[in-house]
Amino acid sequence: MNTGFVLDDLPEMRTWLVQCLQQSFPGIHASATSNIEEARSWLRDHSAPELALIDLGLPDGDGIEIIDMLNRSAPDCVTIVASIYDDDRHIFPALRAGAKGYILKDQDSADIVPLLQGIAAGRPPLSPTIARKILASFRPAVVKTRTSVDSLTGRETEVLTFISKGMTMSETAKLLGISRHTVDGYVKEIYRKLNVSSRAEAALSAKQMGLV
16 A cells, blocks of 8 residues: 545544554555545545545544545545444445445554555455444344344233243233233234234244243
């Protein structure tokens, strides 16, 4: 890497990110800007950098705009998010806009430099937390089920457990000392929260959560 670009609104952070680039790629010429407007102007007036570190939360907008701009005008540029945000609301829009990596600024330079150097070997620079979140996104059914089960009330959990063990509505009502009509109401609410439509699907969800 011979040329780099940093977009970050905090002076100390800009300096630190430039230093990370210089440690990762000795001899690299790195430029830096502090906001979206400056970044747009710099990119219009200069050749596209080979590598760019882009912050997301900026005073005059979202760094995703610059990621998208680079992805369209300079697809060969390795554009990497450098952010404090590690939630899905920031990670996935940035990746969809064309970011080729995502590093967290709460890491030490000793952790970030190897991630950046891995680019030369074809490894996408991803902080461990970000990599885990990306992998977790490929398990939507399990994650969704767990979240939904967590939202069940104590009584709903009891009803789900009983019907998943094969008990009828009437048997469940008798065991809990409530009416069959009340059990029906609980079952409808359980189906809604778990996003299922049959006893078999509900039983599978209960099994996944260790209820049966």
